Amino acid sequence: MSISPEDAEFTKEILPGLLDEIFPSKINNNTQLYRHIINNEQLNSLPLAVNKNIHFRMLSLVDDGIGNLYRGIKGRGWKLEKLDEFKEEPLVYILYSTSDSLDEDTEINAFISLQFSDLILGDPSLGKVVYLFEIHLSSELQNQSLGTRFLLGIDKLSVSPTLKAHNCKGVELTVFIQNQRAFNWYRKNGYALASDSPPNEEYVILFKQTHSVT
Template structure:
């Protein structure tokens, strides 16, 4: 492994300091991280046992076509009739025959329509949590957060419907205690939950943190001196018990500066809005 050389005086300063407010540097770091993502995130994820809504609609049309009388069938063009008479196996009866395929974007390279789709998924999954804390205009603040320089998005789409199955967004961040790879989002569309998609994404996220640490100073990646990190961190709503328990089971613990529950004199427990969790790098 060789060490990257600074291309200019400003590059030299950037290599020495990690400044999240330097949008130029954070964008280049994100581009470098995006190039590494395919080495740890799967290119495709099999959607075992989940029916595709598009398939179901196609199957209904197929059955309707088969129920038509013979004379009407003869009026259909041969190619159309052949399509209507396809067996379910040829179309893909369940998503176990399908894959979710990956797309990787530094946030500054993401198309607006894709961004709106992932924001909609956040709304579907966590909109009630955000509205409870930030009010009905919570999306304005969330949009700003999701557009922060340095973020890298890993998005999986259903190969048949082209709908978003899941996505995650990550960013190298300097926390009070240490620099970490921060998990900004991990969102799974409801029809694809509980089939292992989330487990694959979080496992790949942990591997990415380790991979980045291994590539510190690699000349193939600009500003790779900033890849160093002590592990992974994230924020979770305190009343999102399902997510909280999942993270604890994965080895996450409270950060030193995380808000914590307060026990009042009347023994009532008051929870903060959110917790900050962290996890050390995986041991090889």
């Protein structure tokens, strides 16, 4: 996904501080989880063994959750494509781990990735969005309302005074049509089919408006 240099810089420099105020540094959900907020540039600058481990752990969460859909739609090379996205896309990551530090052995139990950008396909003059790339939890953390808690945090980010001042209108994401469980979950949490969601694709665009679109 292509975003402007200004939005990439905003994602890298501004979003981490806002997320730090919203997402708790620790979560005690049967197991103590520690939060790590890191942008794409910082992640890529970590020692190679640490960088590879974090990418591997995130990829494993994606694979465990919807790997079968990726294989069916994008083929056997989907993991390489996803790794390229991890490395190249201007993103901020919120990682939750049982470890309070990031090293070559750190296990990632949940992660969220997002960026600040124009509407995916709509008129850029309509405003900006928080674009949610990924939200994945280990099987042990699912069905404990933690994912919903994370979504509420993203909602809170989108209505922050800083993002409102930058014309943020809401949160946008894509979901595979075949992923009916995720589709229903997002709908339950206030997301609706975006007016510009393309027909006859493997995915749909969902949008949650948090500020008026003029």
